[in-house]
Amino acid sequence: MLRRWYCHRFVSTARLYTSSLCAQRKCFSTSTHCRFHATAVDEAEVAPLRKQLKDAARASRHQQVSDTNGKDQLRRERLKDWELTVGIEIHAQLNTSSKLFSRASADWTDVPNAALWPFDMAVPGSQPLFQPPVLIPALRAAIALDCDIRPRSKFDRKHYFYHDQPAGYQITQYYEPFAVNGRVTLTQQDGLAPEEGTLHIGIKQVQLEQDTARTQQHDEETSLIDFNRSGHALVEIISLPQLHSPQAAAAYVRKVQSILYAVDAATTGMELGGLRADVNVSVRRFDGATGNHSYSGVTGLGQRTEIKNLSSFKSVEDAVCAERDRQIDILEAGGKIEGETRGWSLSNPGATRRLRGKEGEVDYRYMPDPDILPLHIDNDLVAHFRSTLPPVPDQLLDMLRLSYGLTADDAGALLNLDNGTRLLYYQDVVSRLTPSSNNNKTAFGVHVGNWILHELGALLTTTETEWHPDLIHAQQMSDLISLQLKGQLTGPSAKKLLRILFAGEKEPVSVIAERENLLFQSMNDQEYVELANRVIQDHPKEVEIVQKNSKQAQGKLKFLLGQMMRHGDRNRMEAQRAEKTLRSILMP
Structure with missing residues (x-):
């Protein structure tokens, strides 16, 4: 049929x-x-x-x-006449046990409005009470971002009316922040295009501020407010307008997140809502006659717009790209860019949309908060944190390349995978292989990196398994690698043993290898000779070419060697001894 x-x-x-x-x-x-x-x-x-x-x-x-390709070429030709400028404000939730101005727990529950003190909901008569432990992760963040810590800072009120801000204002540090003049360095390893080289992005200031409540849309007419997040301690990291491509903007946000992770300053990253970015975008035309950039004939930056609450690195890149193209379209048509706040939706990722007119300093009516005393930070405290700060990603990258011998790609992968847990696992395995009397980690670093990143990584990918250090204990992994380095496991046997461990086997590696008959037991000389003679007998034409020592001899010899490896017991064969035996018979 x-x-x-x-x-x-x-x-x-x-x-x-x-x-x-x-x-x-x-x-x-x-x-x-x-x-x-x-x-x-x-x-x-x-x-x-x-x-x-x-x-x-x-x-x-x-x-x-x-x-x-044609459209991309037209876009590249078009963009030669324009310069994009981006400044970014990153809001990161600090890793603290309490909120910024109340003793309410910062560890939220799934029950709405359960982690609250009266001040978090602006109950009349309640007062802010600064929580000193909040300063610890904030200082870690600012020092890791190479900022100057100011000995005296103050809190201000930023007024706006929205249902997620019950007091009608947000407490922040606008005029006198606790940290200024930072810097983040971006390279090709961070995701920059090769032509961008190395970028040093200035950070204008880092300031403490309150987070807002969370809004959940119940139906078209009803919004539900959860105040558990209200009052959580944030740092706002404000960059200078020194980014000039969508890729660089995304790379900057990614780099800042990795720095905050490395020094244990932030709770979660963008993927869980613990870090959000607002991007300010402007374009200006390049004047080919003078070699300067200008906007409407006047040297300087163009009118900027702000895109709020971007929650992924891809959203940052796509939103900047879309807003750049929108502004260029308007200016080339003779229009004018309005200063406004715009939004970005994953459900409609092709364009930004207007939310409201852009508020300025006057609109927010900034004023010093009369209920909170200035914040004084002792120089000895700053010095202590500088001396005890964990290494930041750039330092870790150099360490992995110089001390462990990894390539830049493998080192970068270890840094970016699984929030650093894969890196800790890697270092644990290397330390178990390195004798206490020998600090030369390069002897094992590359080999361990190959097993953890590539062999184990392939198993994670093919089985769609989420990484966890307990999948294969570090001691089991080090024992497996040790057996292979000692020549007691061939490559195929070691990979088979890895799959057994990955399936959940917890017995010692040596016990498993012996039980599964995986340990290497070398063939004796007579067995190599017998196998070689059998291959020689089966392939007389190739043997003749090798013995005549023609141009094809080396290739045919490799072919015969491959036949020996194929027909012999690969768990007992050594390629070097097999080749030596062949040569001794064919070319005595």
Whole structure:
């Protein structure tokens, strides 16, 4: 039945093609078999159809690629006349046990409005009470971002009215923040394009401020407010407008998040809502005659717009790209950019949308908070944190390359995988292999990196398993690698043993290897000779070429060696001894 159905479809397709040919030749016959094509439908007739369909599909793909390349080329040509400038404000939740101005727990529960003190909901008569432990992760963050810590800072009120801010103002540090003049360095390893080189992005200031409540849309007419997040301690990290590409903007946010993670300053990253970014975007035309950038004939930055609450690195890159193109379209059409706040939706990722007019300093009516005393930070405290700060990503990258011998790609992968837990696991395995009297980690670093990143990483990918250090205990992994380095496990046997451990086997590696007959037991000389003679007998032509020492001799010798490895017991064979045996017989 299947064959009949297939043949029917096969013939029908051929007839449709024949009819189309008749139409092209002005044939008005209603019969498929007209005088131009009065032949049976056979393979000779079907073959051109198949080829034509394949050629058409191939041409379509080439056309799509050509169109895309053409559009990209037009975009690149267009962007030569414009410079993009981006400044970014990052809001990161600090890793604290209490909120900024109340003793309410910062460890939220799933129960809405359960982690609250009166001040978090602006109950009349309640007063802010600064929580000193909040300063610890804040200082870690600012020092890791290479900021100057000011000995005296103050809190201000930023007024706006929205249902997630019950007091009608947010407490922040606008005029006198606790940290200023920081810097983040970006390289190609961080995701920059090669032509961008190395970028040093200035940080204007880092300030403490309150987080807002969370809004949940219940239905079209009802919003629910959860105040558990209200009052949580944030740091706002404000960059200078020194980013000039969407890729650099995303790389900057990613780098800041990795720094905050490294020094244990932030709770979670963008993926869990613990870090959010507001991007300020402007464009200005490049004046080819003078070599300067200008906006409306006046040197300086263009009118900026702000895109709020971006929650992923991809959103940062895509939103900047979309807003850049929108502004260029308006300016090239003779329009004017309005200062406004815009939004970005993952459900409509093609363009930004207007939310409201852009508020300025006057709109927010900043004023010193009369209920909170200035914050004084002792220089000795700052010095203590500088001396005890964990290494930041750039320092870790250098350490992995210089001390462990890893490539930049492998070192970067270890830094970025699994919030640093893969890196800790890697260092644990290396330390178990390195004798206490020997600090030379490069002897094992590359080998361990290959097993953890590539071999174990492949198993994680193919089985869609989430990484956890307890999947394979560090001691088991170090024992496996040790056996292979000692020559007691071949490559295939070691990979098989890794799969057994990955499946959950907790016994010692040596016990498993012996039970599964994986330990290497070398063949004796007589066994190598017998195997070599068997291969030589089966391949006389290749043997003749090798013995004549012609140009193809080396290739044929490798072929014969491959045959030995293929037909022998790979768990007992050594390639070097096999090749030595072959050479001794064929070229005595």
